[in-house]
Amino acid sequence: MPETYSVLENGLIRRAGDGSDPPDGLNGIVVPADTFDALKSFITESETESVMTFFWQKGRECIRLKNYVGLLETRDGSRIEILPKITAAGENGAVQSRAILLKMLQHLRGSPFCRAGFAGFRSERLPLWEVFVALFLDEVSTLLAQGLRTSYVSESGTQPFLRGKLNLADQLRRAAYEADRFSVTYDEQTTDLPQNRLLKSALRFVAGRSVDRTNQSRIRQLLFVLDDLPPSSQVQKDLQAARTQNRLFSRYEPALRWAEALLGGRAFGISGGENQCLTLLFPMDRLFEDYVAAGFRRYAGEGEVSIQESSRHLVDDHSGVQKFRLRPDIVIRRNGLVTVLDTKWKRIEPTNPTGNYGLDQADLYQLYAYGKKYGASELVLIYPAGESFRSPLNGFGYDPTMQLRVVPFDLTRPMEEEVLKIMSTG
Helix, strand or coil: CCCEEEEECCCEEEECCCCCCCCCHHHEEEECHHHHHHHHHHHHHCCCCCCEEEEEECCEEEEEECCEEEEEECCCCCEEEEECCCCCCCHHHHHHHHHHHHHHHCCCCCCHHHHCCCCCCCCCCCCHHHHHHHHHHHHHHHHHHHCCCCEEEEEEEEECCCCCEECHHHHHHHCCCCCCCEEEEEEEEECCCHHHHHHHHHHHHHHCCCCCHHHHHHHHHHHHHCCCCCCCCCHHHHHHHHHCCCHHHHHHHHHHHHHHHHHCCCECCECCCCCCCEEEEEEHHHHHHHHHHHHHHHHCCCCEEEECCCCCEEEEEECCEEEEECCCCEEEEECCEEEEEEECCCCCCCCCHHHHHHCCHHHHHHHHHHHHHHCCCEEEEEEECCCCCCCCCCCEEEECCEEEEEEEECCCCCHHHHHHHHHHCC
């Protein structure tokens, strides 16, 4: 059974047996030498500068994670769960962080999680890998319940009866020794299509990696249904064909997104490298941004809510051309007033006013530009809530007409409550 390790984002990974201090709960883990070496290879062979870094600390090798969360599987079969740093470390902390991660993933734009339903699901106690497998199986089950799509493919050969189009030249050549058969070209209806082969291959892939009994039972049932269908022998070629699929295969898209992530050894922009089995990693800043945006789109109430609007430029005229398009996270227009909101996945220090609370000055410049160009009367910077950041900071007045609020968004609370709280204090 593969070993699964849970660690928080920005956590530390160290090699077992190097004499270092014991791990600090979920903030740091110790892994076997083979697993550590596999992670080192992943760093050198893959696009991981934003995911993790390798360094030496007091003569010992260390790997520091950054703001990516999800699942990483090494070549020795070990799995690293990287969870959002939201709750206190410990067993319950892992369960809560995993639950919050899955809740946020449901609002990640352009991902297969948008269709996921976790209600009543045992996802909080399952390792992330088994959750991902279960979600993939949900999509395949839905697809098979609707029936596999078939298509006609052209076949050529000899038949004992006339079928399709007669190949006259070939028929004349065969007449002397095969006069009782017809050389024909005809269309054959088949399920042996790239999309279906990819699903079969992805099911076989997870069959050898899932250890959850419920998932294993479902996999066997689905493979039985696809028993007559061959797996893909050329995954990349079939993936390319599936990407150019027509609208008749639109219902395949969610399941195929999972199949591509599983079979390609990569997902959502992170390359797995030659020695990497699987990387299902997600940037926390993007997760937080999409989750908060979904909340305001759903619960902001009356008025127009625009997400990632890009109707303004920082420079209105440069040789007759506008330059530097602005893209605030959220713009709300209500009762003739404009509010611009921006989300930042950063930790601030509300008890440190002399250090400007840990705020990045560039973020305040950015909000000022948004406010001026969008004619906003109020600006809101949204950061994740923390143990010391439970209430908004005192307001910042850019000028008499434009104010900035810095507010917390508590991911442990219901989305609606947090949105309404921010809207009501404006």
